[in-house]
Amino acid sequence: MYIRHLQVTDFRSWDHVDVPLEPGPTVLVGQNGRGKTNLLEAIGYVATLSSHRVATDAPLVRQGCERALVRTAVVNEDRELTVELEIAAGRANRARVNRGAVGRPRDVLGILRTVLFSPEDLALVRGDPGERRKFLDELLVQRAPRYAGVRSDYDKVLKQRNALLKSAGKKRGDDPYAASTLDVWDDHLAKAGAQLLAARLNLVADLAPHTGEAYAGVAPDSRPARIAYRSSLGEALPEGYGEPGGERADPERLAEVLRVALGESRAAELERGVSLVGPHRDELDLVLGDTPAKGYASHGESWSFALALRLGSYELLRGEAGGEPVLMLDDVFAELDKRRRARLAEVALGAEQVLVTAAVDEDVPAELTGVRFAVAEGEVTRD
Amino acid sequence: MYEGVVQDLIDELGRLPGVGPKSAQRIAFHLLASDPQDIGRLREVLGKVAEGVRFCEICGNVSEGERCRICNDVRRDATSVCVVEEPKDVLAVERTREFRGRYHVLGGALDPLSGVGPDQLRIKELLMRIGSEEITEVIIATDPNTEGEATATYLVRMLRDFPGLTVTRLASGLPMGGDLEFADELTLGRALSGRRAL
Numbered sequence: 216m217y218i219r220h221l222q223v224t225d226f227r228s229w230d231h232v233d234v235p236l237e238p239g240p241t242v243l244v245g246q247n248g249r250g251k252t253n254l255l256e257a258i259g260y261v262a263t264l265s266s267h268r269v270a271t272d273a274p275l276v277r278q279g280c281e282r283a284l285v286r287t288a289v290v291n292e293d294r295e296l297t298v299e300l301e302i303a304a305g306r307a308n309r310a311r312v313n314r315g316a317v318g319r320p321r322d323v324l325g326i327l328r329t330v331l332f333s334p335e336d337l338a339l340v341r342g343d344p345g346e347r348r349k350f351l352d353e354l355l356v357q358r359a360p361r362y363a364g365v366r367s368d369y370d371k372v373l374k375q376r377n378a379l380l381k382s383a384g385k386k387r388g389d390d391p392y393a394a395s396t397l398d399v400w401d402d403h404l405a406k407a408g409a410q411l412l413a414a415r416l417n418l419v420a421d422l423a424p425h426t427g428e429a430y431a432g433v434a435p436d437s438r439p440a441r442i443a444y445r446s447s448l449g450e451a452l453p454e455g456y457g458e459p460g461g462e463r464a465d466p467e468r469l470a471e472v473l474r475v476a477l478g479e480s481r482a483a484e485l486e487r488g489v490s491l492v493g494p495h496r497d498e499l500d501l502v503l504g505d506t507p508a509k510g511y512a513s514h515g516e517s518w519s520f521a522l523a524l525r526l527g528s529y530e531l532l533r534g535e536a537g538g539e540p541v542l543m544l545d546d547v548f549a550e551l552d553k554r555r556r557a558r559l560a561e562v563a564l565g566a567e568q569v570l571v572t573a574a575v576d577e578d579v580p581a582e583l584t585g586v587r588f589a590v591a592e593g594e595v596t597r598d
Numbered sequence: 599m600y601e602g603v604v605q606d607l608i609d610e611l612g613r614l615p616g617v618g619p620k621s622a623q624r625i626a627f628h629l630l631a632s633d634p635q636d637i638g639r640l641r642e643v644l645g646k647v648a649e650g651v652r653f654c655e656i657c658g659n660v661s662e663g664e665r666c667r668i669c670n671d672v673r674r675d676a677t678s679v680c681v682v683e684e685p686k687d688v689l690a691v692e693r694t695r696e697f698r699g700r701y702h703v704l705g706g707a708l709d710p711l712s713g714v715g716p717d718q719l720r721i722k723e724l725l726m727r728i729g730s731e732e733i734t735e736v737i738i739a740t741d742p743n744t745e746g747e748a749t750a751t752y753l754v755r756m757l758r759d760f761p762g763l764t765v766t767r768l769a770s771g772l773p774m775g776g777d778l779e780f781a782d783e784l785t786l787g788r789a790l791s792g793r794r795a796l
Contacts, residue, residue, distance in 0.1 A: 376710070
């Protein structure tokens with residue numbers, strides 16, 4: 216798929232801009248702070264309904280405005296769909312497809328698929344486990360949009376259960392209802408959690424070979440890179456789950472395992488007032504050779520690993536139904552050495568559409584000569 | 599900001615659900631321009647509500663007397679009880695004219711975040727009713743969201759020990775007159791798992 220047209224109104228630094236796009240490589244060049252990344256962020260928002268830079272919507276709306284508007288025309292296998300998102304800070308967003316309103320913004324997920332590699336991705340390797348869980352969940356939603364619902368259901372049940380654990384823990388067994396209501400929330404947490412966990416395990420099993428290969432591609436002299444899902448279930452996780460070529464994870468079976476684990480950890484959970492088992496406590500292990508990447512990998516290795524995770528995601532998505540994703544590389548060439556640049560350029564050239572941002576022309580490999588746009592104060596002009 | 603009591607009125611109206619600052623302002627000025635008689639009626643009703651609305655002693659629905667109209671109606675099927683979260687849900691089910699039994703209003707759903715547990719809901723009253731009346735079927739009609747589903751599960755657990763009692767849950771699935779292609783995966787998935795033989 217590719218984006219044929221991008222229109223942005225009152226989004227971040229842009230008051231209004233129209234950018235006609237084409238398949239193949241497109242390079243956006245402009246000085247720092249001119250809004251190149253904002254354009255990629257707007258596209259990413261249409262694909263994932265979240266920003267890769269901030270957790271809330273407020274910073275996305277231009278200062279002094281009530282709402283931001285992002286409109287993209289997406290062409291997938293000769294079929295064009297227009298997706299329009301109205302982003303309002305602190306209020307529900309509105310979405311339109313081909314000018315017709317859809318029930319919920321969530322319904323536009325899956326129309327545009329993107330993989331974005333940006334400087335923030337260093338946090339995938341160096342940041343908290345939450346960053347890596349977010350990475351998995353976002354990829355999950357790109358793969359199958361229904362997981363956006365599964366994820367939000369799980370979060371809701373988890374919040375309710377934690378609130379109950381806190382209040383029940385304080386009363387220390389004086390509440391005859393606490394145990395029976397906790398059973399109910401356990402049941403729901405296990406059901407929703409098993410759905411999410413099974414999908415993540417299967418995702419990691421599918422993603423691992425692509426990531427390993429991508430890492431070997433960008434850093435051929437380095438130690439081999441490996442990813443593995445580490446569940447809070449520990450030994451209780453059925454064998455082979457989450458491993459490439461292993462058994463596919465079955466939500467029903469996982470729900471049973473989660474239920475048992477929740478029962479076993481109840482005393483500790485009541486004491487601490489938080490849920491200790493479930494996908495919200497899991498981690499994606501990144502391993503180089505036989506040491507964890509976090510804390511041991513060099514700056515260059517960390518970069519390569521983050522890049523491998525994104526390129527692996529890209530290869531995974533393009534191999535599946537739903538249309539080849541749009542690849543976006545935000546200001547990343549400047550950070551890479553010559554060989555890694557060349558390797559990344561090679562992948563980018565094979566993409567149906569790739570959008571690249573750079574501060575200066577020299578940062579972009581010569582191979583990526585496609586359409587070039589100059590991004591200046593308040594306007595985007597084609598060279 | 600307006601001066602004095604007008605701003606107070608706007609602030610009070612703005613606290614109501616579904617009323618934003620602009621609507622509050624509009625309602626306030628509408629009231630200022632209204633016939634004193636209309637205002638008088640509104641004041642009277644608000645006064646009565648503040649004095650205390652009565653709830654039916656059996657089902658918990660809003661009521662004029664000790665018992666609500668539905669519980670007093672002998673033509674209604676006393677063996678079947680529909681359990682809902684709020685009085686407004688009773689109206690919603692009543693509009694279908696499909697259900698001829700009686701109701702039980704819980705007064706909310708399990709919601710630990712807001713401090714609502716089984717104690718805060720009228721669950722004990724429901725169990726007492728089932729124990730003392732001739733009820734043979736309980737239809738659980740809580741909302742199909744996280745809190746409503748948890749409440750339903752809880753009720754099922756509490757009710758399974760009553761011999762001979764049928765407990766059912768409202769089906770969830772496709773809306774009438776809708777298009778299959780526009781249904782989201784969750785709804786369609788539910789509709790599939792809850793399909794029935796024809």
